[in-house]
Amino acid sequence: MQQRNKVNIMVIVAMLSSISYLLMLIEFPIPIFPDWLKLDFSELPALIGAIVFGPFAGIAVVLIKNILHIAIKGTTTVGLGELANFIAGVVYILPASYFFRKYRTIKGLTIGLIVGTIAMTVVLSILNYFVLLPAYAHFMHYPLPNKVIVVSIMPFNLLKGILIMVITLVLYPKLKVWLTQRMNVHNV
Template structure:
């Protein structure tokens, strides 16, 4: 029992370290506001969620965000990392809970698609009601300036609602699909390492 806990702890730490490194490799995407940057740090968290359970996946999300702040600091007063943690956790926890019940490739695909959907919906709600107002307060940036960052790349963005619908929602869908595809491609190959 102690050996199993130690093994899970070591694997969690390794996956969190890889996720932290991947979080540093972020890049903007055209058609999205500059404050939305793509990274693939949810892949190790999703792998952990599938192999070790959804709690481990969420723990990896927490560790990588804490380490990101500790190593790099934060340019968003922690709001960006909070957003990454909440949205990433929505994906990995949803997918992990579903996959834990029936561990088949078909269920894995469905669980990641539902995880992406849940991540997108939750991301929209969190951004509209909590994260964007918090970002505005913490950074001292008027909401109009935040919306303008979106309207500069997408003319459909004219207010906070359209920023969420035409900026944040499609970004989360794209990120969820990218993370899911990569996880699908590597999970079977890494499964023996993650499970032994």
Template sequence: MGHQQGTIANTQTGKMALKTITKVAVLSAISVIVMLFEIPLPFAPGFYKVDLSEVVVMIGTLAMGVVPGIFIELIKVLLNLLINGTITAGVGELANFVIGCSYIVPAALIYRHRKTLKTAIVGMSVGTVSITIVGALMNLFVLLPAYSALAGMPLDTLVGMGTAVNPAITNVATLVLFATVPFNLLKGVVSSVLVLLLYKRLSPILHR
């Protein structure tokens, strides 16, 4: 009897794992499709474009947990690299993965202890602050220098693109302060609002 129960338990665990993998794969594919639709911003140079793929990743993370969410983020970034390629030779994808995780992980860790609307709002608010800070640091020390070096474009040229849309941008630090920071702050706020609007409708499907 004990052996039979163990077999049944293992079978059920295997089915659950397969369902989780399937959900991760589907959500990763959807997030990549959403990622293809980029929106330019009037206050930032043209290489800053908002996509709403983190909405899909966050919904999956809140529904299934931190680890599946990280895998959705990772697969999304890798698929986008295969589809679009990159001028930053993978450096940008690594940075975007870290930035994406800085948004979903704090939110999921806060939400999992008490799954209520309030903790979801608190979690995504913390995630929005996190993505703003981490995004600024990654752009300042990784993304902008990598883009400049691999594209053969001096940092002053990137700064000049920022100055063209905002005269307050005069160096790399102000480019990050007046373009990167509001970019990631806006992305976090908009993504969080959309998650709040969509999660209740979609979570029953993900919890089946």
């Protein structure tokens, strides 16, 4: 029976990864940010996986989504955009998973999503400032001013985190019932 449960979880993680990849393809720019910063909601399936099955399932969804993106669509950022997306996703979902699994309440999930939003904003700002944007500028021979971190990347990640948090909090009560009933997930 336990082997069947592991297979069910792997199938669900694969499904969530596919949905996450498809959501990654539906990206759109926000007029106040540079064109290369595009908003998508591909962290939602990873959040669901992390909340229901634990942090490793969420990390697996984020990893598989980015591998699929590189394998199917390719990369225009020498893989740095996908690396940034992976790091952002992991840093965002880990606190949400931790706080929800610790308290098992919407309040715990909300606290986790707030911490995740702040963590994603701070970590991505630091990584972009010191590592990712300098590496991108080096590989692409395209200089990027450091002020782009403050005026673009920080507010973009903050907005993205807040939007995903709101959508998650609206969808989660319905998804919890569906996952419990339809997929025999008893550890919600």
